[in-house]
Structure formats: structure tokens, C-alpha cells
Amino acid sequence: MTDGAQGFEPVLAAALPYLQTRHNDVHTRISREFAERLLAEEGGNPQVVIPAILLHDIGWSRVPEDRQLAAFGPNVQDPELTKVHEREGAGMAGEILAGLGWPQALADEIVDIIAGHDTRPGSASLHESIVKDADKLFRLSDRGFPIDCERFAQNPPNYLDWLEDQLDRWFFTETARRLAREEIAARRTGL
Ligand SMILES: [Fe+2]
Ligand SMILES: [Fe+2]
Incomplete structure (x- = not known):
């Protein structure tokens, strides 16, 4: 990670106090790693995508x-709460x-992505696609899969x-679909 060089360390430091719930600290760290891989292959501006992924779930706090x-998760009973975490998180991120x-x-774009990252259908931009894909890829990862199963x-x-x-x-980018298939194959061998 090159936080300091890219100037994301202060964003992460501001997010961390709000990520001490729902495994959101590990979720955010893993999703950020996927976002970096997606940026490397799909393009896009890290100054939008990385703050968006670091801050996207702070509203859960x-x-x-x-x-x-x-x-x-697979058995959503109260979808209004999903909107609450988006709305609260967007305001906090701003x-x-x-x-x-x-x-x-850039901040306006980040806030807009966070405001719809779970419930807005489709994707309006490459940046939104990468954030949504990185968020979902966590569920297939070696850390995220067992957390969700439990x-x-x-x-x-x-x-x-x-x-x-x-x-x-779920996935918008070709890179995310490929990574998702790789992760699923790896999880299968671990079952
Ligand atoms: Fe979320
Ligand atoms: Fe998330």
C-alpha cells in the first residue's frame, strides 16, 4: 500500500472509527485491495475510487x-436500513x-457513489462500477466468505x-467477473 504517497492515509484514519462494527474494518481493507486491482486493469481515478471504497460503509455506524x-445478505428483511447506511454514510463522507x-x-462524485452503492440499480460510471465490484468481491474472498457463512x-x-x-x-467490469471466478474456484478447493 502506498497510502502516504497517494494521500489516502487521512481518509482511512477518518473512516476507521466508524468501521468498528459488522466486520467493516476487514471488509473495507479487503475491498480496497480489490479496488486497487480493478483500477490497475480497468483504469479510473484512484482519487475518486479509493476514498469512495474507504468511506462507503461508514454509515453502518x-x-x-x-x-x-x-x-x-441473502435474507434481507429490512431494506430501508440499507438505505439508511447509504444516506448517513454519504453525509458523513461529505x-x-x-x-x-x-x-x-471529486468529493461530489464520491458522495454520490456512496449514496447509491447498494441500492441504486445499474452503474452510471466506471468509478461506480469499480466501487460496487470491489464491495461485492469481498464476499468471495478468503476472509469474507467464512465471515458471511457464519x-x-x-x-x-x-x-x-x-x-x-x-x-x-452483481459485477459490472470484466476484470471483476474474472477475479470472482478465480475466487470461487479457490473457495471450492478449500471446502
Ligand atoms: Fe454498503
Ligand atoms: Fe460494503
Whole structure:
């Protein structure tokens, strides 16, 4: 990681206090690694994508922990809570980026991506595509897959089949589809 050189360290430092819930610290770190790989192959501006991925889930800190599991995963019961974490996170991200003096046009794009990262259908830009793809790739990763199996009480082989069925629906970039297939193959050998 080259946080200092790219100036993302202050963004991460501002995000971390809001990521101490829902495994969001590890989720954010792994998703950021996928975002870097997607940027390397798909292009895009890291000054938009990296802050967007670092800040995308900070709004969960405003949703009571005992209600969070109802709001995401394979058995969503309360989709309104998903919108709450997007809306709260977008507002918080705007304040953090303003405090850091992030260029306004870039901050506006980051805030807009965060505001719809889970519930807005489709993708309006390459940057939005990369953020959404990196967010979802976590679920297939060696760290994310067991976390999800445990918290959603899923049988791993069945859950892996379900994840594989989501590939075309979830991913926007060709690179993410390829990485997703690689991750699924790796998880299968680990079952
Ligand atoms: Fe989210
Ligand atoms: Fe996320």
C-alpha cells in the first residue's frame, strides 16, 4: 500500500472509527485491495475510487448493531436500513472530505457513489462500477466468505453456489467477473 504517497492515509484514519462494527474494518481493507486491482486493469481515478471504497460503509455506524443483519445478505428483511447506511454514510463522507480539503468535484462524485452503492440499480460510471465490484468481491474472498457463512448461518457449499449465481447480476467490469471466478474456484478447493 502506498497510502502516504497517494494521500489516502487521512481518509482511512477518518473512516476507521466508524468501521468498528459488522466486520467493516476487514471488509473495507479487503475491498480496497480489490479496488486497487480493478483500477490497475480497468483504469479510473484512484482519487475518486479509493476514498469512495474507504468511506462507503461508514454509515453502518449509525445503524444499531442488533438491526444490521436484517439489512443485508441473502435474507434481507429490512431494506430501508440499507438505505439508511447509504444516506448517513454519504453525509458523513461529505463532511470528512470537506475537512480534508478534497477537491470539490471529486468529493461530489464520491458522495454520490456512496449514496447509491447498494441500492441504486445499474452503474452510471466506471468509478461506480469499480466501487460496487470491489464491495461485492469481498464476499468471495478468503476472509469474507467464512465471515458471511457464519453471520448468515449459511452452509458453505450451498452459499458458494448462491454466490456463483449472482456473478452476472452483481459485477459490472470484466476484470471483476474474472477475479470472482478465480475466487470461487479457490473457495471450492478449500471446502
Ligand atoms: Fe454498503
Ligand atoms: Fe460494503
